[in-house]
Amino acid sequence: SQQGEEDPQALSIQEGENATMNCSYKTSINNLQWYRQNSGRGLVHLILIRSNEREKHSGRLRVTLDTSKKSSSLLITASRAADTASYFCATPEVDNSNYQLIWGAGTKLIIKP
């Protein structure tokens, strides 16, 4: 099942520019995670932001979280061709003490050299 919705669905920018992707979710969360997927294969975890955090940085990545708006953004600064990938957000959902990650539909990012 999917809770998050990313926008835009696709984004194409020039190398060196900044790329911003957004994720919205519906229920209360404990944390929100961003993942990257290259070439339709396995996803790789990028960053986790807790519900009591507003901003987090990791290298060229900056994630913000606005729990009042139930939204998060992923900013990639000084983009490179290697950043071309699909980016997904995910939130853990508890159901009868079992945890599942609920995924958004993803944003396809293309960096033009």
Add this chain to the structure above:
Amino acid sequence: GAGVSQSPSNKVTEKGKDVELRCDPISGHTALYWYRQSLGQGLEFLIYFQGNSAPDKSGLPSDRFSAERTGGSVSTLTIQRTQQEDSAVYLCASSLGRGQGLLNTEAFFGQGTRLTVV
């Protein structure tokens, strides 16, 4: 192992044949997930295991799909009488699982099995 391992990485099968996909999760990860992803699409949840039991099978698209997990480790996803619409990448992921806290729900993915039904 060091990461989640899936086999085969690619599988081409004839319509109507059965296929079995395998997933080896990270040692110690009690939660295991199967997803399906069609070209250019998002993740479609299939089934979730906590240990050997499957609390959520709601994503299995039809009774041709089944999955099992033995010894709290390896899982197999079986598709019987494959159809062309079953063609997709099948992704397996594992995480630490129940009791480890929501901050430890990071999912580790295998590289997937690309299934093509001809």
